[in-house]
Amino acid sequence: MRIPQRVRELPLHLMLLPGLLFVLVFSYGPMVGIAMAFQKFSVTKGLFGSDWIGMDNFRYVFSLPNTAGVIRNTILIAVMKMVAGLIAPIAMSLLLNEVRLRSFKRIVQTVVYLPHFLSWVILSGILLDVLSPTSGLLNDALASVGIPRVNFLGNERWFPFVLVGTDVWKEFGFGTIVYLAALTGINPALYEAAVMDGASRWQQTLRITLPGILPVVVLMSTLSLGNILNAGFDQVFNLYGPVVYSTGDILDTYVYRLGLVDFQFGVATAVGLFKSAVSLLLIASSYGLAYRFANYRIF
Amino acid sequence: MVVSRTGSGRIASFLIYAALALIAIVCLLPLLNVLAVSLSGSQYATAGEVKLWPIGFTLSPYRFVIEKPEFLRSMGISLERVALGGLLNLALTVLTAYPLAKERGQFRYRSVYVWVFVFTMLFSGGLIPSYILIKELHMLDSIWALILPGALPVFNVILLLNFFRSLPKELSEAAHMDGAGHWKILWKLYVPLSAPALATISLFTIVGHWNAWFDGLIYMNSPQHYPLSSYLQTVIVNRDLNSLNLSQDMQVLRDLSDRTVKAAQIFLGALPILAVYPFLQRFFMTGIVMGSVKE
Numbered sequence: 001m002r003i004p005q006r007v008r009e010l011p012l013h014l015m016l017l018p019g020l021l022f023v024l025v026f027s028y029g030p031m032v033g034i035a036m037a038f039q040k041f042s043v044t045k046g047l048f049g050s051d052w053i054g055m056d057n058f059r060y061v062f063s064l065p066n067t068a069g070v071i072r073n074t075i076l077i078a079v080m081k082m083v084a085g086l087i088a089p090i091a092m093s094l095l096l097n098e099v100r101l102r103s104f105k106r107i108v109q110t111v112v113y114l115p116h117f118l119s120w121v122i123l124s125g126i127l128l129d130v131l132s133p134t135s136g137l138l139n140d141a142l143a144s145v146g147i148p149r150v151n152f153l154g155n156e157r158w159f160p161f162v163l164v165g166t167d168v169w170k171e172f173g174f175g176t177i178v179y180l181a182a183l184t185g186i187n188p189a190l191y192e193a194a195v196m197d198g199a200s201r202w203q204q205t206l207r208i209t210l211p212g213i214l215p216v217v218v219l220m221s222t223l224s225l226g227n228i229l230n231a232g233f234d235q236v237f238n239l240y241g242p243v244v245y246s247t248g249d250i251l252d253t254y255v256y257r258l259g260l261v262d263f264q265f266g267v268a269t270a271v272g273l274f275k276s277a278v279s280l281l282l283i284a285s286s287y288g289l290a291y292r293f294a295n296y297r298i299f
Numbered sequence: 300m301v302v303s304r305t306g307s308g309r310i311a312s313f314l315i316y317a318a319l320a321l322i323a324i325v326c327l328l329p330l331l332n333v334l335a336v337s338l339s340g341s342q343y344a345t346a347g348e349v350k351l352w353p354i355g356f357t358l359s360p361y362r363f364v365i366e367k368p369e370f371l372r373s374m375g376i377s378l379e380r381v382a383l384g385g386l387l388n389l390a391l392t393v394l395t396a397y398p399l400a401k402e403r404g405q406f407r408y409r410s411v412y413v414w415v416f417v418f419t420m421l422f423s424g425g426l427i428p429s430y431i432l433i434k435e436l437h438m439l440d441s442i443w444a445l446i447l448p449g450a451l452p453v454f455n456v457i458l459l460l461n462f463f464r465s466l467p468k469e470l471s472e473a474a475h476m477d478g479a480g481h482w483k484i485l486w487k488l489y490v491p492l493s494a495p496a497l498a499t500i501s502l503f504t505i506v507g508h509w510n511a512w513f514d515g516l517i518y519m520n521s522p523q524h525y526p527l528s529s530y531l532q533t534v535i536v537n538r539d540l541n542s543l544n545l546s547q548d549m550q551v552l553r554d555l556s557d558r559t560v561k562a563a564q565i566f567l568g569a570l571p572i573l574a575v576y577p578f579l580q581r582f583f584m585t586g587i588v589m590g591s592v593k594e
Contacts, residue, residue, distance in 0.1 A: 005407070009405075009406055009407065009408070011480060011481040011482055012397075012398035012401065012406050012481060013398075013408075015394045015395070015397055015398050015481070015482075015485070016394070016395060016398050016399075016412055018391055018394060019391045019394060019395040019416070019450075019451040019456075020412070020415070022391065022447065022450040022451045023415065023416060023419055023451055023453075025432075026429075026432070026447060026448040026449075026450070027419035027423065027424075028419070028424075029424070029428075029432050030423065030424025030425065030428035030429040030431075030432050031422070031423070031424040031428070032424070032428075033424050033427070033428025033429075033431055033432060034424055034425070034428055036427065036428060036431070043431075043434075046435075047431075092322070095315055095318060095319055095322075096319070098311075098312070098315045099315065099316065099319065101316075104316065104319075107323070108319050108320070108322070108323045110580060111323040111326055111327050112322065112323060112326050113580065114326075114327075114330075114576065115326065117506055117510075117572050117576060117579065118510070118569055118572055119509075119510035119511075119512060119528060121510075121512045121528050121531050121532045121535065121536060121568070122510075122531070122565055122568050122569045122572075124535070124536050125333075125531070125535035125536060125561060125564070125565040125568075126329050126330060126332075126333045126565060127329065128535070128536065129332070129333055129336065129558065129561070129562065130328075130329045130332055130333070134347065135345075135346075135347035135558070137328065137329070137332045137350065140347060140350075169326065169329075173326070201308060201311055202311075233513075234512075234513065237513075238532065238536045252426075255425070255426050255427070256426060259426060259427040259430070260426070260427075260430065260517060265427050265431065268426070268427045269425060269427045269428060272425030272426055272427060272428075273425060275425075276422055276423060276424075276425055279422075280421055280422045283421050284421070
């Protein structure tokens, strides 16, 4: 007896139903709320009663003196993180690849992966202590060799670099996973042949290892393009303060303060929409590129 | 890779080992420093004398923290969140991944559904609309505000569906022949076969729920509903809050300082992560996560 496909597919629809409902309410629901960006939104009137004001919120926010700086900070911090976040894991995996002592390799990996799993609340708590200008470990060490103390988190010139450095600290170890996986795919016969030809270790790295992982490097850098407006809310929010707003304030923290501190819901939604829309465009193009050049698909 | 046995090769090896050891130590130093501070007497910590080893060893900061009712209450909320949120995440991930792992021939609407789910990873309504939604649903101050919005972790669905797809198709075909339906195949075949993948996903969800702090901060109006991470955010990072009420308490307990108490809280907050870390590591080292991500 032949059961029609419609009937056979029914359980599959049923399985998807709960997840679909959650996604519709909690992910697509807020997308409806984006309408606020075009309203003079008031909580009492609600989404359906507030007055429509077209692009006024956008015009207003782009006329604010801080907005251009915030966008500049966001891009600058994000790009620096993207570059550092690409180079550090690659260098680290090349180093790890040279290690033959398995136990040593394992210990190093265990240590450097750990910060990835701790939240920015915990890590910021640690950094506030360690980077403190008066009693922090780093400044004590600097002072002991005669370098003047630096207020890393309270100095607008230093702050973006502290963000990049601490982000590398959190993620560079875990970032090696992809490259280490790619390294296992390199044919060992290539190295044997190279040794026969008298290639040094450095030459082997340069001529075999690096080209071997190049496709993954290209893929990872392409995919990271989608993050140009993601400077890392969790990290910045837990480390910044009004003294470093000029170089450390980013779009996400700006939205937070406009919306949930100043209660300018419409304006904050407009900034958020600007960020999401540009990000969507970037992600779509980076995935498009990755698909075309690396034949990469996530599902 | 083949090692050359020349003298310069040995020096290079030594330098590589030394560099890696140094990197690992530098990575760990901040954590060791704060751990040492948390175990030190207040006068040494405040004077900045503590480096990597506790001076004037004491456990009183820890005793003080775990006896604070706010700390215990928020720890309880976090445990509840991890349990409820973790179970819901896991159930929905399994239910969603199974149909989406089917080929288009078996499930014609697969790609429509996939796009509906994946689009939520690419675009979101943003902070303010999400906040207004939770408010309008009257979920502020309820633990469900921390659980339901992220009930379906789409990224985990993708990991699991890739894993399901790597299972031999003959298995489910044979089960179909024997008259098993989709529910039975999922429950009796796919779930047991993907135990390692499910374990990995559960661990990642647990870590995610434990670490999440921002939703608690914005969706809970009163601090008594904060999960631990949100509570820690306000006492450790948000420098101007709560420290007042701490200094009042400290007049009673003189061997405590703001610095040692903060350090103790940092460590207690990280402790559950450190406890599951060996398991986490075992799973992602063996490859499910990387395999699926890199595919």
